[in-house]
Amino acid sequence: MAQLSDDCFAFGGPLRSIDETVALITSRLTAVEGTETVSLGSADGRILAADVIAPLPLPPFTNSAVDGYALSGADLPETGEQAYPIVGRIEAGMSPGLPIPEGRAVRIFTGAPMAEGTDTVFMQEDVRLDDADRVILPPGLKRGANVRPAGEDIAAGKTVLKAGHRMRPQDVALAAALGLTEVTVRRRIRVAVFSTGNEIVAPGRPRSPAQLFDSNRFMLIAMLGRLGCQITDLGILRDDPDAISDSLRTAAMAHDLILTSGGVSTGEADYVRKSVESVGSLVFWRVAIKPGRPVAMGVIRGAAFIGLPGNPVASFVTFAHIARPAILALAGADLPPQLSAPVRAAFSYRKKKGRREYVRASLRKAEDGSYEVVKFPREGAGLLSSLVETDGLVELGEESIGVEPGQTVNFLGYSSLI
Known part of the structure; x- marks a missing residue:
């Protein structure tokens, strides 16, 4: 299990940017101990x-890159066509056999090893045979053409994967x-996941008119699975501070990370935050992100804790930008850059300065053949359809005040986020 100190995330100060938050996460979290050997x-x-x-x-041996005829570069025709007796045939997987004498050619196929005395290959499309079954080779080919030297791709002893x-x-x-x-x-990190709240019920169970089926837990489990985590599904925890505290305490004993959604704000019914503080330490992060506030992170008996918002879109966005870097750090993985594509906006949108916003949008091909993005027509962090019916997120920086049609914006496809 991860063994974090209770104050490893402690900090004070104003609202933090996403970049500052991720930098703090990756600098304080270290990879869990334990490795294993797995088959290819x-x-x-795996990490x-x-x-x-x-x-x-x-390649481990010098070989032909094409089907054709091999000979020594010293015998290449210079001014006109020249005929060469054919003294053998080398197919892929065959031994090259005896050295090839001067003034002779050998029939060779793609991937076959070059025979001693040859270093150049003519493509079969560029040659012809005469009545004596000699190969007629044209002038102009450079020595070494159409040959793949041993180690051309990778040299022995090179670090190929870090x-x-x-x-x-x-x-x-x-x-x-x-x-x-x-x-x-690295061993897989162990993650415990649960949802909280009396207002949600598991799919397939009876639902009262005032309840919703739990969707966040299944979404988070799927996203964790894509990151190779070993997942324990703790189900739904009801709004009982003692029961939540007991579950957190037990989960921390056998997991590297506890991931929840809902209940981490400052409201009277936000029991998760209070429960975390009772069994561990919680730093309530005020992250400059929309949708997404609130996000909480802390430590419970050596295990990391991340509490995501209860609204599905906010939970998705904060997982992608905050939880994912934390999980990769615990897993001992390098944090890959998020690949954004500059595209033209085909919508207008206003925002306040001070926090980074992610606008759900779809790609479409414009009349001029270029791609542009269109904003999902409705607002709301609870609209799951906005994640299903769009292709990704338009990222608007902290200093941006909005978008107008025709502006170039950064687009993050969902494939780069999960």
């Missing part, structure tokens, strides 16, 4: 605990190409 088939999405060093070069890197399918392919069968990764 189970490595996708490397050790560098991957190339045990051999790629510790902290989150494995992707292409990384798995690279490890396999190097002959590896397994990699050393």
